[in-house]
Amino acid sequence: MAALGGKLTKKLVENLGPGRHGDGAGLYLVVDPSGARRWIVRVTVKGQKNAKGAPLRTDFGLGGADVVTLNQARERALEYRRMAKSGLNPRYNTKREVPTFEELSRQVHIDRLPTWKNAKHGQQWLNTLRDYAFPKIGRMPVDAIGQPEVLMCLSPIWTIKHETAKRLAQRIKAVLDVAKASGFREGENPITAVKEAGVLPKVKAKVHHHDAMPWQDAPAFYAELDKRTATAAKALQFTILTACRTSEVLDMTWDEIDWDSRLWVIPEERMKGGNPHRVPLTEEMMRILEPMRDFASTYVFEGQKRQHPLSNMSMLMLLRRMGRGEFTVHGFRSTFRVWAAEAVDFPREVAEAALAHQTGSEVERAYARSDFLEKRGELMSVWATFLLKQTFSANS
Template structure:
């Protein structure tokens, strides 16, 4: 079949039959009510339904013969791949457009403003974005924003205006949290930005709870906890495995633990933040619980002598006896410091900060972000805590590129 020429196309009349393109099967020029004008149409069979469909490709002469062929060939390629081009186009049209950072911020601000009782805070929130953020990344789609972009925004005033910088960082985190909650991004880039910025002020350098460097923890476990015999050793290992606080471990009760589901639920009255906290238990944590069964009807880690909770000093004394070094090089590592070891490990291994913060039962200081993150992410944390347990026990794990889910 001869290829349609411009001479023949320009001569098309309203009462003519459609002119086949000749170069692409099913592509033809349908005459309009005006001589020399028409519309392109591609007739194809849907690979999904087996029914004939007609796709419009624009008007002639605005869409020339070569351009119509190019569009038709692209559609034919989709059909050959088992895709209905009209369905694909409809889905693309229905999908929400990726917002820029400024658009996302303005939507979030509008959503949250009615819940803020202080009008000054409403204005300060969005004004800080205009002053410090929008001129740098406001026009960028949220999908393209990386931790480096966030750090570059904050760096000029991170040390000079520490309080302002912290507030702006929290607000940026809320915006990216909104983008995450709405499916535009897979993780919040603000979660790891602290690794790209210097610490703010002298207070940030104070080590309240000396922590063992995370890379040194497996060697400590292998040397001192691999053949656990005492309640103290079991309690300390259980503390490491769960990233729980010392008081939560020492007061752990059998009634809080679901052995069938491998979940420990600490009631609100025993939590620092006053909110019940669920902890997924790794295989190693379950082994410790099995070893502790039968020692006390109520307590998981009872004091061997008095059959009451272990004292606050027991774990500290154990660490001193084992010469557990901390990252200061001078002070003994503390039981609480292993929470910091876990947090550093999670960050270096690129687990989302939200997973780690929930594992530590930390309160989300940014109330705006908290409003969009109510799920405790138990299934995700179960995978992360098993990987942490494997690391503590000296087992090699696959790189954290794709994290599978484990049923609760």
């Protein structure tokens, strides 16, 4: 096997610095500045020309030096050279290399980036795999992953971090589905098999309630809040008035407001349900917004950094400073919803639409296309009047 000899040794492979180091006969060890090491082979395909009419000379990756040994790299390089010498392009004639779970996961992440609502969600998708799957199965070829390997990832966190474990299972399943569709594996997805077999314990989902201020106390709190001039206070007032989510308010930009129609239109990419949401602007909402225009920022509620929104903790910290630390900002949506149910006579669908909640079956929603904008405008005006009743009395 003289053809498998070369200039490099195992010790050199482990210790050479950054650069391209030749072993001979077209095989190179490439060491990146980061220290990562990989093999490539350069071959010239007999009888084939490139776009410029010169002999077709091509580089092929043979894998990382941490998983492909020096002898394995020489064997693969020899196989590629033999193909090229006989006029076969290795790109189309070698056995397809099966990617590792981490390699394919990162490719799936890149492919799906345009489909996510924002970059943060896309990064969370990858981070879940990075933290809980890559350490266990990241280096395994995707065709070698079965139920035991899946359980190795899920079992340690299934009961203590159940929501994270469910997301992890969904993401592993997605990667292995892509592997099957790409021809890298066959048979049933092991995530499906684990689920159907019921081998993981049943975990009773805990209903999480956001601590909400009783609606009867809201006017007094609003009057106290109105005395404050900080941007966080104005953002919290606007959040309470609109019954919107924290992120929807903090990421609000001026170009989302239609001043003539007195509408705030939240685009679909910023909505939890993935549908645009129209918010009718009441007189009190307009009173909050008008002075904020003087800051000439992209964002309505600008934070400490210029052209950046308030921190998502700003309103919560304000609640704590005001001695209302037992409540959450999100809880004011519940405050509004309970008030709408107990204190006023508006249809349930109108209150649910104000919260951008979907109601009824898919068929019912297909026929009920109205977002009750006019009725919601009336409801939000009554809500504002209720919140202001102690503010008016204090100022009179």
